Amino acid sequence: MKRIGRCFVAMAVALLVLFYWNVNTGSVALTPGEVLELLLLKRGDAVALRIVWDIRLPRMLAAAILGGALSVSGFLLQSFFGNPIAGPYILGISSGAKLVVALTMIFFLGRGMTIGSIHMIGAAFVGAMLAMGFVLLFSTRTHKMSLLIVCGVMIGYICSAITDFVVTFADDANIVNLHNWSMGSFSGTTWSNVSVMTVVIILTLFVTFFLAKPMAAYQLGEAYARNAGVNIRGLRVMLILLSSLLSACVTAFAGPISFVGIAVPHLVKVMTGKARPLIMLPGCFLMGAVVTLFCDGIARTVFAPTELSISSVTAVLLVPVVIWMMLKRQGGR
Amino acid sequence: MEQESSNIAIHLAALSVGYGRTTLIRDIELKVRRGEILTLIGPNGAGKSTILKSIAGQIEPLGGVVYLKGQDKRKLTRQQVAQTLSMVMTGQPVTELMSCREVVATGRYPYTGRLGILSQQDWRKVDESLELVRAEEVAGKDFMELSDGQRQRVMLARALCQEPEILILDEPTSFLDVRYKVELLSTIRDIVKKQRLAVFMSLHELDLAKKVSDQIACVKGDRIERVGEPEEIFRGDTIARLYNMEQGSFESLFGVPQLPKVEGEAKVFVIGGGGSAVDTYYRLQRQGIPFAAGILSANDLEYPIVKELAVEHFVSAAYQEPAEELLEAAKRRIEVCEEVVCTVELFGTYNAFNKVLLQYAERLGKLVERREAENG
Numbered sequence: 001m002k003r004i005g006r007c008f009v010a011m012a013v014a015l016l017v018l019f020y021w022n023v024n025t026g027s028v029a030l031t032p033g034e035v036l037e038l039l040l041l042k043r044g045d046a047v048a049l050r051i052v053w054d055i056r057l058p059r060m061l062a063a064a065i066l067g068g069a070l071s072v073s074g075f076l077l078q079s080f081f082g083n084p085i086a087g088p089y090i091l092g093i094s095s096g097a098k099l100v101v102a103l104t105m106i107f108f109l110g111r112g113m114t115i116g117s118i119h120m121i122g123a124a125f126v127g128a129m130l131a132m133g134f135v136l137l138f139s140t141r142t143h144k145m146s147l148l149i150v151c152g153v154m155i156g157y158i159c160s161a162i163t164d165f166v167v168t169f170a171d172d173a174n175i176v177n178l179h180n181w182s183m184g185s186f187s188g189t190t191w192s193n194v195s196v197m198t199v200v201i202i203l204t205l206f207v208t209f210f211l212a213k214p215m216a217a218y219q220l221g222e223a224y225a226r227n228a229g230v231n232i233r234g235l236r237v238m239l240i241l242l243s244s245l246l247s248a249c250v251t252a253f254a255g256p257i258s259f260v261g262i263a264v265p266h267l268v269k270v271m272t273g274k275a276r277p278l279i280m281l282p283g284c285f286l287m288g289a290v291v292t293l294f295c296d297g298i299a300r301t302v303f304a305p306t307e308l309s310i311s312s313v314t315a316v317l318l319v320p321v322v323i324w325m326m327l328k329r330q331g332g333r
Numbered sequence: 334m335e336q337e338s339s340n341i342a343i344h345l346a347a348l349s350v351g352y353g354r355t356t357l358i359r360d361i362e363l364k365v366r367r368g369e370i371l372t373l374i375g376p377n378g379a380g381k382s383t384i385l386k387s388i389a390g391q392i393e394p395l396g397g398v399v400y401l402k403g404q405d406k407r408k409l410t411r412q413q414v415a416q417t418l419s420m421v422m423t424g425q426p427v428t429e430l431m432s433c434r435e436v437v438a439t440g441r442y443p444y445t446g447r448l449g450i451l452s453q454q455d456w457r458k459v460d461e462s463l464e465l466v467r468a469e470e471v472a473g474k475d476f477m478e479l480s481d482g483q484r485q486r487v488m489l490a491r492a493l494c495q496e497p498e499i500l501i502l503d504e505p506t507s508f509l510d511v512r513y514k515v516e517l518l519s520t521i522r523d524i525v526k527k528q529r530l531a532v533f534m535s536l537h538e539l540d541l542a543k544k545v546s547d548q549i550a551c552v553k554g555d556r557i558e559r560v561g562e563p564e565e566i567f568r569g570d571t572i573a574r575l576y577n578m579e580q581g582s583f584e585s586l587f588g589v590p591q592l593p594k595v596e597g598e599a600k601v602f603v604i605g606g607g608g609s610a611v612d613t614y615y616r617l618q619r620q621g622i623p624f625a626a627g628i629l630s631a632n633d634l635e636y637p638i639v640k641e642l643a644v645e646h647f648v649s650a651a652y653q654e655p656a657e658e659l660l661e662a663a664k665r666r667i668e669v670c671e672e673v674v675c676t677v678e679l680f681g682t683y684n685a686f687n688k689v690l691l692q693y694a695e696r697l698g699k700l701v702e703r704r705e706a707e708n709g
């Protein structure tokens with residue numbers, strides 16, 4: 001238990017350090033004193049105040065919250081499939097969400113209407129569920145996870161291709177934004193975005209937390225969970241709905257973000273030495289926030305003022321983790 | 334041994350089982366009392382597993398009713414069922430970063446609160462279960478690091494941790510080597526008697542089935558072909574017919590692996606010889622009654638069994654009359670035993686001493702049971 005406590009403290013400290021680093025890197029350089037003054041007292045240089053409060057802070061919060069949500073979504077999918085290689089990006093769920101969001105935006109923006117965050121989440125959820133539906137359909141035909149992942153990757157490619165197609169041929173000026181978004185980015189997040197995502201994600205996570213108990217029994221497989229009295233169908237439905245909702249929320253605000261959902265749960269397991277859902281759920285959220293905030297910091301600063309898409313950073317940093325994990329599993333059998 | 338009907342833990346009434354629309358076995362009528370072990374035997378693919386899974390609710394029965402403690406199982410909540418019945422499946426689960434203690438702890442599911450956090454009492458129950466199956470020393474180890482035999486013990490502990498009254502075991506010994514098979518079954522038998530559980534299981538090993546079961550049900554075709562005590566089932570050619578054996582036969586007398594003997598002060602004295610008392614020895618052992626046996630000649634075919642199972646045995650050198658001291662010692666033993674069983678039918682020159690013992694027992698007014706050889 002001590003080790004787990006230390007892990008959580010370490011993650012919290014890392015998060016604080018990253019917050020500070022993110023606030024304080026970019027075109028405006030500040031001293032630690034100025035940062036504290038800006039954050040706590042909302043006092044200081046007017047330009048710095050604007051940059052920190054209107055641009056950096058909402059973006060950082062979004063990166064942390066959405067990164068956490070994405071990791072929890074990955075963990076739920078891994079529990080569902082009983083396999084640590086599952087994740088919302090690799091199974092095509094993020095891309096499905098992206099497609100429907102893009103279509104919805106083009107449809108509404110083309111008619112001069114604006115759409116709110118909630119509608120974006122709704123559209124993304126529909127897309128996520130559609131992609132998930134295909135994956136589930138395939139999963140009734142094969143129990144081989146490798147095959148299922150190939151199917152997921154293909155669904156992802158098809159969805160991305162269609163998205164690119166419609167984005168390319170949509171000529172509205174607003175859609176310039178769409179291109180950035182469809183590559184995955186936290187830039188341009190507003191405070192109203194942050195408040196909507198916070199409410200939706202906190203509510204979803206609250207419900208998810210109560211799945212910790214049946215998920216723990218489910219760790220021994222379906223048969224033993226059923227024997228212990230778990231409502232298997234109910235649990236499976238909840239896992240699908242909640243993981244789709246979480247990744248839909250992420251996609252609606254930041255576009256598809258690769259490999260966070262698959263790598264972070266593994267990192268948490270390695271760190272804590274445990275796979276208990278009661279530890280994993282908050283652990284994944286924290287770790288996801290840390291990893292994503294770190295990656296966003298890099299995306300923003302490495303080639304500043306040019307920004308990288310968040311997925312290119314997460315891919316470079318997290319794919320090695322995924323490969324390591326796959327090789328380790330292979331060796332274990 | 335007869336118990337009143339309220340002790341019936343599980344009752345299958347006109348149960349039909351199968352997959353989808355295909356009925357594999359129909360009209361199953363079986364009852365198991367608390368403290369009793371019922372074993373399903375039958376050829377591979379006969380549907381033993383299907384029956385067990387249907388009882389445990391892993392698949393839906395196609396007809397009929399499963400009564401748990403007299404109540405229709407369909408009318409009970411998942412939690413109520415889980416608190417009454419638990420199961421050990423054939424395949425062992427693959428776990429990730431779970432200690433044995435955590436694996437066992439999943440059995441507390443029907444007792445914990447919303448977040449599934451175990452109370453101290455729950456953890457105590459987990460440790461007790463591990464002790465019952467004698468796996469306490471591996472409690473902290475990762476489940477995947479154990480041997481098959483140890484893992485099976487831990488899975489049994491998980492099932493016990495659910496505090497069931499009914500235990501379903503699907504081929505609990507299937508991939509264990511002979512030593513683990515015997516250890517596991519003797520553990521199961523001890524626990525069943527101690528906690529008065531009703532056990533419904535399937536076994537491949539007929540020799541072991543004979544030794545641990547109170548009832549045996551033969552699954553063949555789409556029916557339960559026969560149900561009865563092992564003595565009835567393992568007689569004549571029942572087994573050979575059940576398995577459609579065309580070559581060879583099933584040697585019903587000697588099952589080679591033995592469960593450990595029942596320790597304690599001998600309560601029953603068995604006068605046997607020539608194989609007539611073999612079934613009596615197994616029956617006493619199964620019922621947990623310590624016994625003494627004699628007087629046997631050292632070359633008697635019962636000797637190897639008696640040596641393993643009797644707490645005290647009186648053996649004379651081959652082809653010789655027993656010494657006077659041996660006869661006297663056997664008499665002293667008979668005096669303190671509660672019961673004397675004699676399976677010898679014919680007395681002649683070579684077992685006259687046993688006739689002396691029998692008459693002595695009758696004179697003492699000991700409850701004497703004359704049994705015919707059960708393996709005619």
